[in-house]
Amino acid sequence: MGPPYFKSWRSAQQLLRASHTALFTLKRPNSKPDTWKALMAACKEFPGSEEWPSDKDWQRLNTTLGGALLKPLPPAAACYAGASYDVAKCRYLLNNATTNHFYLDDPVTILTQWTQGGTCLPALNATGACLQGGFPVYVVNATTVMHVQAAVNFARNKNIRLVIKNTGHDFGGRSVGAGSLSVWTHHLRSFEYLPRFNRASYSGPAAHYGSGLETWELFNYMFRYNITVVAAGGRSVGANGGWFASGGHGNLASFYGLAADQAVEIHVVTADGRFVVASEEENTDLFFALRGGGGSTYGIVTSVIVKAYRPINLTTSTLSIACRPPANTDIRAPLAPISNTTNLVNNTELFWQALHIYFRFKRTVVDLGGVDWDYLYPLGNGSYSFRVRTTFPNTTADQAARLLEPLYTSFARAGLNITLNRSELRPAPYAGTALTPTAPATPLSSSRYRSRLLPRAGWATDAAFNKTFAALRTAVQDGGYTLHGLAIGPTAEVAGWPGRGAAVNPAWREAVLHACLMTEQPAGLTAAAARSEETRVQGYMRVLRDASPGAGSYMNEGDPGEPEWQQAFYGANYKRLLDVKKARDPWGVFWAATTVGSEEWEVRTADGYPRSQNGRLCRVGK
Template sequence: MRKLCFLFLASAAQAALEFESVLLTTEHTKGFRAVEFAKGEGRLPKARCKAWPGSNDWPSDFEWRLFNATLDGALLKPTTPSIACYRGPDFNAATCSYLLNNATNNGFWIDDPVTVLTQWTQGGTCMPALNATGTCTHGGFPHFVVNATTVKHVQAAVNYARNKNIRLIIKNTGHDFGGRSVGAGSLSIWTHNLNAFELLKGYKKGSYSGTAAHFGSGLLNWQLFNEMFRNNLTIVGGGQRTIGANGGWMASGGHGHLTSLYGLAADQVLELRVVTADGRYLVADEEQNTDLFYALRGGGGSTYGVVTSVIVKTYPPVTLISSSLGIACNPPPDTNARARYAPLDSNTKFVNNTDRFWNAISIYFRFKRSIVLAGGTDWDYLYPLGNNSYSFRTRITFPNTSATAAEALLKPLYDNLLRAGFNFTLNRTELVPVPYFGTALTPSSPGSNGLQNTRYRSRLIPHDNFATDAIFNRTFAAMRSITEQGGLTLHGLSIGPSAKAAGYPGTTAAVNPALRENVLHLCYMTTQPSSFTAQQARDEEAHVNKLLKPLRDITPGAGSYMNEGDPGEPDWQWSFYGAHYRSLLRVKRRRDPWGVFWAPTTVGSEGWEVVTLDGYPRSQNGRLCRVEQ
């Protein structure tokens, strides 16, 4: 249960959430030395690989019971819910039907301790299906899960994993597209229930003075929006309401509808509470543990420590005003394919000529820089449906803007479309400012994504690529060819988290410098079937990287956004972190010399590899071992 408190403080050092008052002490460790804090100079364990279930170095059942006693009974050994669909002792037809027909709409998967929404990274095992065949294996899901409800639980889990050389992972909601929240043979820290919230009045930190919000790493965006609604204030949140309000989303940047106005989630952070690899619980801000304060704001998650809570800036109430349009090309006869078209409203146009369709899309994408410069964002999808059939839809959002001002901002777009022969009519009935935080929500109202095997490839397109018609046209030609030749779905977001938008203390964060120059965040989406062999997966990865190479070539140094990036991203150190990588690696080595924290494409991860039985690339279904020199 979340508590809402009003604290009148002059210093954040006095503030602590209730669950952060329960800490692991040396008294707790006396009877079970496996959870002792680190001592002396840290170094990597002698064993090349992490302990593995069934091996000689894996703890006995008795040790796990002692560990559970230290955790006050918080240790779980869950199976994936989808096991109910497979013949065997856990088969349950009613449960399987529920998973397939109802679980997507009520947050079930978000609240599950092991499930991640993108399944291919854990091996694509045990997907729910009617009349499922084969065996439901555990795959890359963790072996044990700590249902953390206090800092003590987090500390004990970190210490146990370090002292027993067990692979450790961190999970909140499972909005994970790169395999960071799964790992075979691992111990998982499930932060989902660290969801307390407090409002701090009279908070002062550096040049910031006023009201701040303090909340746990398990708080979800829909819960954060409810707190905004109750208190009539604004906190920067994500676009998808079932993601975590900080955690991994914040650690790699974190974008949403206010990104072009107030910056990224990482730019909002004034203070962090974190459990480090030695098991200690620390406060990180601009005066203490400054290396962690730098690294944890944009330098990637799951590698420096476990964030238990953050204190962030708040703003006066913000309104949003939105406008949508859609363009469809060569409607397919198939009803299911047509369902993926833009909504059939007054702002949807149909064309029967592919070049005309792409010309209209080009005009719209050329306008994206104007959206960002006005402090706005957009969210669009372009679906290839086969046989030169396409669907595009977008929604543009401007904060703190009147209907008259929004119409003036959109007029150049509609004028350019008209000159190209597209007589779009601005739907003025949409132009109604609404509160950013919306209305009160319930656990079932956000709706969550269902299980999928989506694979994301990301590219950041900077202002330079919009500077002239010539460079933009070359950039757009590369974008178009990826969808036309490869059949990849395009998901685009106009976001401009500039240094000016970031404000204090965002400019000191480890956010990928490419994001500060960004106009368009492109995601190319494919489905990686569970039926793929290892060779098919390698071939597909090589094929898509070849398709994206012209776009990467025309955006040199622009990089990629890790939260929607690919674990197979070429030169990922530069793409995800840019010039910050070396300084972040120094933080990693200083704070975690034991190699406690690891996840793919996180800082320092190149020193380890997952050894799978079949060599399936990027899968977390295998033992974690150090790379042999």
């Protein structure tokens, strides 16, 4: 069942109000004039500002937390001259840390570096100073609900920027913030299997797990208890946290729905410091908002109870196609290498014809309950590499072969010698073996994502699909962007209850393809260069938007510079979500880029670097 954190989840202790009342209890905006002034200040307090908490204040917080308050330096401080210099540790960071769990277990690091400001990058013989930049100043290593409550109350009453971090899989800078206090939920990791869970509209097996549980651990519990839970495709992703809060896709999304569609009860600390239960019977506004309405917004989720299903298997098929004109002998694609099973096409137009056939087939994949994950790389000189993995739930190898037969028939009719490799059809249990800690696929990445949820209307007719595919081709062929695509269809029918009443972006319900344009944005890129690239890529994203009017984007893999992000990330749900935000957090305790209500604040950076979190958080216009 787990440690006391879980044993007491139904009656979690509220923060004890003893000698630290002035620091940790609720101060409402209308309680005292000075409190109102502090909470409605133009900016959040910042190191060096007049009202920044004293060392004694931080010590008192640490005492209340039982020693759980950390003041960590960036790991790469080991590479810079000073008290933290350690050449052995610096070499470890450069040579070994990216192949294991090191950065996932670090209290400040996020895996996408550019949003932090690049102020302390690992390098041998590093010059200059290692600065905290966008990393938080203090971190609460939360292992109990009380730890979370204390952090929320302190940040609210002291007007400190608050951020929330789990594993650090953060592509938009929502888990970092200069001058902030971070609530690190990484160690809220317990799990409880509930064979019989009964709530008003649900009766059946369920799983209760903490916000810090990683997906590889969740799979181990599935294996132990012989159950299936909707989980992320990346095994190092947090099984709850931001992935869950904004929807959460995975290999079962077209079969059972998104992660947010599974929750039957959510446990959360709200901006007033209370620990509450959100379900269809209580705190229904939060139950709506927390299931797909974005993280770091309405409260800090400590655990969730989700539906559990019987064991299920997946059958996987892979397909690789590469275009290699005779003059080009150097084709490299790190995540999609050409192998002995790669189908080589030497004619560029024939290559695009093959992809036209496959991308048209994506609607069939999702309508059959499957998903696919693909990467399309432009390699220069008219060369491309494409690799896709398709999975079908509850199918045998023979059944999967029959499902894929129309695709390969279409290839043959087009004169393409592309055949199904039956040896690659591998039915396997969804959770069939015990797993070990998993390193992230792209540790300390400089990748930047821009995404679009392309709707099934784009597949309705030949003309509509031709327009959709032409937009994708333009972005790759003319723009030079890597395309990461997921055929995925978590319709309202698939989501069922409680998914149909969730705040999931409505664009998900009509989606056939989650299309991401990926670029590299190194942490050392200048502000001017970053602004130039942002302008350029938005031109190609506009092509995708024009091909999918009224559609949206997936915030977890979306662009913090997304224009009209309220519609793109939340659709018609935005007004209702904003009402929940204002009612639950009138103090503005919770803020992160492109979350609901975030337009009232802005990060003011010294160098004007777009979307960086290396600056003070201030109210817009003040």
